[in-house]
Structure formats: structure tokens, C-alpha cells
Amino acid sequence: MISVDAMGGDRGPSAVVAGLARSAAQNPRIRFILHGPEDELRRLVSSRKSLAGRVEIRHAPGVVTMSDKPSQAMRHGKDTSMWSAIESVRTGEAEVCVSCGNTGALMAIAMLRLKRLEGVNRPAIAIFWPSRGPAGFTVMLDVGADVRADERDLMQYALMGASYARNALGIERPRVGLMNVGTEENKGKPELKLAHELIAGVADEARFEFIGFVEGGDIPSGRVDVIVTDGFTGNVALKTAEGTAKLIRDFLREAFRATPLSRLAALMAYTSLRRLQKRIDPRQVNGGVFLGLNGTVVKSHGAADATAVAAAIKLAARLAESGFTRRLAARVASVGELGAAVQVGSAGMEQTS
Amino acid sequence: MISVDAMGGDRGPSAVVAGLARSAAQNPRIRFILHGPEDELRRLVSSRKSLAGRVEIRHAPGVVTMSDKPSQAMRHGKDTSMWSAIESVRTGEAEVCVSCGNTGALMAIAMLRLKRLEGVNRPAIAIFWPSRGPAGFTVMLDVGADVRADERDLMQYALMGASYARNALGIERPRVGLMNVGTEENKGKPELKLAHELIAGVADEARFEFIGFVEGGDIPSGRVDVIVTDGFTGNVALKTAEGTAKLIRDFLREAFRATPLSRLAALMAYTSLRRLQKRIDPRQVNGGVFLGLNGTVVKSHGAADATAVAAAIKLAARLAESGFTRRLAARVASVGELGAAVQVGSAGMEQTS
Numbered sequence: 198m199i200s201v202d203a204m205g206g207d208r209g210p211s212a213v214v215a216g217l218a219r220s221a222a223q224n225p226r227i228r229f230i231l232h233g234p235e236d237e238l239r240r241l242v243s244s245r246k247s248l249a250g251r252v253e254i255r256h257a258p259g260v261v262t263m264s265d266k267p268s269q270a271m272r273h274g275k276d277t278s279m280w281s282a283i284e285s286v287r288t289g290e291a292e293v294c295v296s297c298g299n300t301g302a303l304m305a306i307a308m309l310r311l312k313r314l315e316g317v318n319r320p321a322i323a324i325f326w327p328s329r330g331p332a333g334f335t336v337m338l339d340v341g342a343d344v345r346a347d348e349r350d351l352m353q354y355a356l357m358g359a360s361y362a363r364n365a366l367g368i369e370r371p372r373v374g375l376m377n378v379g380t381e382e383n384k385g386k387p388e389l390k391l392a393h394e395l396i397a398g399v400a401d402e403a404r405f406e407f408i409g410f411v412e413g414g415d416i417p418s419g420r421v422d423v424i425v426t427d428g429f430t431g432n433v434a435l436k437t438a439e440g441t442a443k444l445i446r447d448f449l450r451e452a453f454r455a456t457p458l459s460r461l462a463a464l465m466a467y468t469s470l471r472r473l474q475k476r477i478d479p480r481q482v483n484g485g486v487f488l489g490l491n492g493t494v495v496k497s498h499g500a501a502d503a504t505a506v507a508a509a510i511k512l513a514a515r516l517a518e519s520g521f522t523r524r525l526a527a528r529v530a531s532v533g534e535l536g537a538a539v540q541v542g543s544a545g546m547e548q549t550s
Numbered sequence: 551m552i553s554v555d556a557m558g559g560d561r562g563p564s565a566v567v568a569g570l571a572r573s574a575a576q577n578p579r580i581r582f583i584l585h586g587p588e589d590e591l592r593r594l595v596s597s598r599k600s601l602a603g604r605v606e607i608r609h610a611p612g613v614v615t616m617s618d619k620p621s622q623a624m625r626h627g628k629d630t631s632m633w634s635a636i637e638s639v640r641t642g643e644a645e646v647c648v649s650c651g652n653t654g655a656l657m658a659i660a661m662l663r664l665k666r667l668e669g670v671n672r673p674a675i676a677i678f679w680p681s682r683g684p685a686g687f688t689v690m691l692d693v694g695a696d697v698r699a700d701e702r703d704l705m706q707y708a709l710m711g712a713s714y715a716r717n718a719l720g721i722e723r724p725r726v727g728l729m730n731v732g733t734e735e736n737k738g739k740p741e742l743k744l745a746h747e748l749i750a751g752v753a754d755e756a757r758f759e760f761i762g763f764v765e766g767g768d769i770p771s772g773r774v775d776v777i778v779t780d781g782f783t784g785n786v787a788l789k790t791a792e793g794t795a796k797l798i799r800d801f802l803r804e805a806f807r808a809t810p811l812s813r814l815a816a817l818m819a820y821t822s823l824r825r826l827q828k829r830i831d832p833r834q835v836n837g838g839v840f841l842g843l844n845g846t847v848v849k850s851h852g853a854a855d856a857t858a859v860a861a862a863i864k865l866a867a868r869l870a871e872s873g874f875t876r877r878l879a880a881r882v883a884s885v886g887e888l889g890a891a892v893q894v895g896s897a898g899m900e901q902t903s
Contacts, residue, residue: 301732327797341731344739378694378785379654386697386782413789417797426786429739432731433783434790436766441791444680444770445798445826452819452826459822466806466815473798473805 199513200291202282203233204260205298207500211241213297216506217252218245220514223507227514230285232257232278257281261302263499270302271309279303283310286492292517295484295509297497304342304487311490316529319343319350320489321428322496323361324435327476329419332366337416339428340435340485346427348392351375353529355396357488358423359405360528364519365486365512368422370404374411376426376434385410396425399532484509486516489529493522552866553644555635556586557613558651560853564594566650569859570605571598573867576860580867583638585610585631610634614655616852623655624662632656636663639845645870648837648862650850657695657840664843669882672696672703673842674781675849676714677788680829682772685719690769692781693788693838699780701745704728706882708749710841711776712758713881717872718839718865721775723757727764729779729787738763749778752885837862839869842882846875 201217203210210233217229228251231238235256242252259277261270274280279298285291287310296303304320313320321339328335338358339346346354355373362371375393377385393409400407411421413434426434453463463470483505487494493516497509516522554570556563563586573580581604584591588609595605612630614623627633632651638644640663649656657673666673674692681688691711692699699707708726715724728746730738746762753760764774766787779787806816816823836858840847846869850862869875 329797329800344731376786378697378782378789413786413791414793414796416790417793429731430783430786433729433766433779434786436731437769437787437790438766438794440767440770441794442798443767444682445795447682448826448829449802452822455822455825459819462815462817462819462822465818466812469805469808469812469815472808473801476801 198228198230198291199510199517200230200282200285200294201232201510202278202294202296202298203231203238204278205262205296205499206497207263207297208502210238212502213506214238214241214245214248215503216501216510217242218247219503219507220510221245221251222247224511224514226518227251227510229253230255230282230291232281232285233260234258255281255285261298263299265299265302267299267301267305270299271305274302274306280306280310283307283492283494286494287311292520292522293493293495293513295495295497295506295513297499297501297506297509299499300341300485300496303494303496307487307490307492307494311492311494314489314491314526314529317353317357317489319346319353320487321354321357322485323358323488324485326416326424326438328417330422331419332362332368332422334366335416335422335424336362336366336371337424337426337431337435338488339426339431341428341432342487344427344429348388348395351389351392351425351427352395352399353489354425355405355407355423356399356403356528356532357525358425359403360525361486361488361521362422363404364521364524365515366422370406371422372406372408372420373400373423373425374408374415374421376413376424376430377410378412392425403528403532484512486512488525491522491526493517493525551581551583551644552863552870553583553635553638553647554585554863555631555647555649555651556584556591557631558615558649558852559850560616560650561855563591565855566859567591567594567598567601568856569854569863570595571600572856572860573863574598574604575600577864577867579871580604580863582606583608583635583644585634585638586613587611587631608634608638614651616652618652618655620652620654620658623652624658627655627659633659633663636660636845636847639847640664645873645875646846646848646866648848648850648859648866650852650854650859650862652852653694653838653849656847656849660840660843660845660847664845664847667842667844667879667882670706670710670842672699672706673840674707674710675838676711676841677838679769679777679791681770683775684772685715685721685775687719688769688775688777689715689719689724690777690779690784690788691841692779692784694781694785695840697780697782701741701748704742704745704778704780705748705752706842707778708758708760708776709752709756709881709885710878711778712756713878714839714841714874715775716757717874717877718868719775723759724775725759725761725773726753726776726778727761727768727774729766729777729783730763731765745778756881756885837865839865841878844875844879846870846878
């Protein structure tokens, strides 16, 4: 069962319901609880055959808008579709919640209602990044849940990211890297050395391979499956990559429009260019996942259309079916004590060496 | 006069001399001091007509390699071409130095011999970033001279970056932005608020427009001319953008190779694709500049070929002709006291508000 917030996206509930219909047609096992204004949703759902008998509508008249502050949403958001959608995960009716709404508000309500997993200090947002690797994607976290992360947070991001890559991408033993700059003497952040030690100490127990420091250029390289960094750095990297991709796309479009010959060439290469477009289309990898809470929340792009919503639902369904929330909690719990031991050990080493 | 380190690049001195020849043919005023093993350089230079009478060769038998540590280069590098090239700037024989060598070693030797500008705590490396702006580029700094920067450093980066954009890109009143994540409540790094205040306080005096916080996606957007950030974030952003551009280039190549029709299309679009390639070609914007020292150093890519070396020389010549080193020093000195005053003012405000 997937809990879906119908409201708060830039394209309104019709795009969300269209995405649901597409997912339902592709996956016969999937069922939804849909949150929002009942009358409007009933009308939208009834016009979609593939959704017949598979959507339970939960009335919630309020909407969290993109301009609402997280603190407002936490204090006054009880009647909203976003709150209601998260509530279905809290009560256990649904395994995973999907929303296209305001990221800050969604994280704030999710933190408030679902609470952090035992042993997790800072939840993180993980995303997929197109890459040359066999799975076609690299997982990166945190990309913006929190602007800072200490070595223990980064170690937990490694655990959570590895578990996520295993369940969402099917990578049995993910390769985990820690973002840094260069590996030369005098380069790199000194505080990342501690995180390096901690992550190396839990890798075996948590069944991932730690490949050490990686750089920004390694993100899409295919030599790493999970990249761990603080939310400030991760968010800057994500936005920079999106901006770069958009710039190149625009320049490419201009290049193909430049002359009659190039316009003809663009027509001839249409299928190939479409294939390229699909490989780097953010809609195909839509869904940042909040990790580290008692429940899994998939944040879809605010501008998501039916294709993008369907991609987020597909991810949510995969995580629900694999029992991801429970597996992640077990992983964090089992390694938590070990991580604490490693940390004590490293502090001791610092004093004696 | 431009001082050029002939050694240390991946393609050896022949690529450097080829770049010099190209620059000399384009710019009749330019003259060089070329540092490296005399016999080899004399042979390479004598085969280039455009260089006749315009290159003074300065013998330096040693080479700083890419794997040398900065500390080694500082202690044992006196006989190297890199050291000698910087020495020509220190003595005032040349206005600007260009090197394709090891970045860390180059920065270390430059710091040691040129010393920091009075009032500058951390020097920075500034680069050009392809953008939609009228100048075609955004300046970003620091991209890796130092992994950290406090609010005073960031304020100085704003001064130095604005001065650089004015002299290298001809932007009379550059728009300066401070890198952060989001502008929502609870988002962004708290310590950046202080930097925001300091930069806003010197903008008028330093003749730039401060547009406040910007995000990663703004780098190529054309709405900002100079982006200020710490060297860790800047380096991750730079490497991430390079990795993204390379991934898309590879995917594009694969897309065009997919079918006979797409291969034909690629041939037809050749000129347009070349134009695109040129717009995002890192060789055309080759040259990170070290700012904040008593002298200007242009760091060319290690893998630079003749085209890339010529681009770095062109930048160096422009900076030399505009008297950039002197102007930058004057700017930092004139605003230095004002900046200190603003800082005291803001500390006072914190206590009373």
C-alpha cells in the first residue's frame, strides 16, 4: 500500500492521479491511499479505469503550498493532504508515502510525526544520479536535509545509503565513497579523516565496500555506487549538475537550430537524441528519499508530470515490496553499537598516537 | 612580459612552445620569459618563426612532477622551472606567470615566494564557468586553494572576484553572489549570514552589485557574474560540473553512433556540434588564476595542448596589460579598512539585537 499526497505539486492533483493510473496499469499488485479534497479526487479517480477499486480516498481539505514555511506547516498543517499522507505511514496502513509538495515542510512534518530511527541523529535525503555504472545510477546523500553532518552522521549516511542502493537498485554489495577534494597532502577536509575511519570500521558488518575518498567527478563515473556527503555540499553538487545539464541541453538545442542542415540533422537523429534525453531525463529518476525516519517518504519533484509521478510511485512500490523501512532500521540498529565502539576506539587512538 | 613554465604539463614543453607560438602570432605585443632546460627549449623555440626575438630562455634543469608533494617542491624546488617562472614575477621582470604544472606545488611556491597581499588571509583560485551571461562566463572562487573560508575570507573573495571579472571579462560593475542552499527558513548555513552582511557592506565602495545568496543552479544562469564560496564547496562543484559535462558528451557520442541514420545525422550536424563543443570546451577557458598574492599566477590544465596553452597565455596577457595585479592590490587595500569596520559593526549588532 502506497500513501500519496495528491496536492502541493505545481501541476495539481490531475497530474498525480494520471501518474497513479500509469503505475496501476504497469503494476497489478499496487494499491493506493490518496489524500486531498475528497470530491475533487473522487472525480479525477473515477475517470481512470486502471484505478477502479484500487484507490482509497482520504479527505484532507488543506494544502501545504510551496511558499509555506516548514514551521507553519508543522504548527498549522494538521488538516493538510501532506500531513494526512504521512499519517498513513505512521499508523502502518501504508509502507511508503509519496508527495510532490514543499520539501522543507515535508521533511518537517515527517520528522515530527514519524520521528527519527533509534540511533540516527540526522535524517538525510538520498537521490539517484545518472552514471556509467552497471545499475545506471549512483546514490548520493545527503542532498539537503541538513546543512551539516559530523563524522557519525556521515557513517550513518553510509549505512543508510548502502541499504538503499541494495533495496532500490539491487546492488548486493554497494561501493561507498566519501566526498572530498583531492587526495594530496594538505588537501581535503581534516574532519573527514575521522569519518573515513568510522565508515571503514563498519563496512564489513554492513556488507558494503568502502572505496575511500571520491571527488565530484566520480559521481557519474561508475566506480562508486553510493556517495556520502553533508547536505550543504550535496545540495550544491546536485543543483550544479542540474544547471550544467540544462545549459548543455540549451546549447545543444541552439546548435541544432543554427542552420537548415543542422535542423535536418536533428530530425534524422531524433530517435537517438530521444534515447539520450531519456538517459539524462530527471523525470525518469524522480524521487528523493528521506532516510533515517520510522517510515519511508519519497519526495517527487514539485513540477512532476504523470511520467515523473509514475517514476516516484515505482520507486515507492519497490521499497515497499522489499520491506525497506524494516531492513534499514535493522541495519542501523545492528551496526549502531559497532559504530559507537569504532568511534571510541578512534578517539582513544587520537590520544595515544 | 609573460613568464612561462615550460615543464610539468602532461604533454611536455613542445605543447607549451606550440601554444606560445600561436599566442605570439595573434598578439604582436606579447613577449615571454620561458623557464626550463635551456638546450631543449632553444631547439623548440628556434623552429617557430613567430617566436623569433620574442622569447628569453631562462635555464632551470629541475621539474616539479604531478606526483610531487607541495612540501617537497617548497623545500627542494629551487632549481625547477616552476620556481624560476614564479621568481620572474617576484622580481618584477614579468607581470604574470603561467604554468601547466602541479597545482598544489604551484600554489605552495607562489605563496612562499610572492607572499600574500597585505590584508589577505587566504588566497583563492578563480576560474571561468561557461554561462548564458553577456560575457559568456561566470567567475567562481575559491575552487580549491583552501578547504575552508570564514566570513572575512569570503568578503575578500568577493573583492578579488569582482576585480578579476572587471579586468579579465570587462564587466564594469559585476554582480556578485554568495553560494548557499535555498533561501527558506531553516535552510542555508548560519555562518554565511555574517559573510552576507560583510559583502553587502563593501559592495558600493568596491563597485560591484551584491545579489545575495545564489544556488548551484545559478552558476551558469547568467544572472550572476562572480560566485563566492569556500574552496571545498567550489572544488566539488567544479569537478561535479566537469563530470556531468563529460557524461553527457559521452552519452551524446553513443547516441550518434547508435544507428546508421544517426551516424549520418552526426556528419550533417558536424559544424553545429563543433560550435557546441567549442562553447563548452574547457580548453577555451583554460586558466585558473591565483588571487590574493603579490603577483598573478595563471594555472593552466595539466593536460593542456597548444590551443589550451594559448588560451591561458591570452588570459595572462590581458591581465598583464590591464595592470591587474596592481589594481587588485589597491582594491583590497582601499576596502580592507572598511571591511574591518563593517565586521566590528556587525559584531556589535549581534550583541545588541
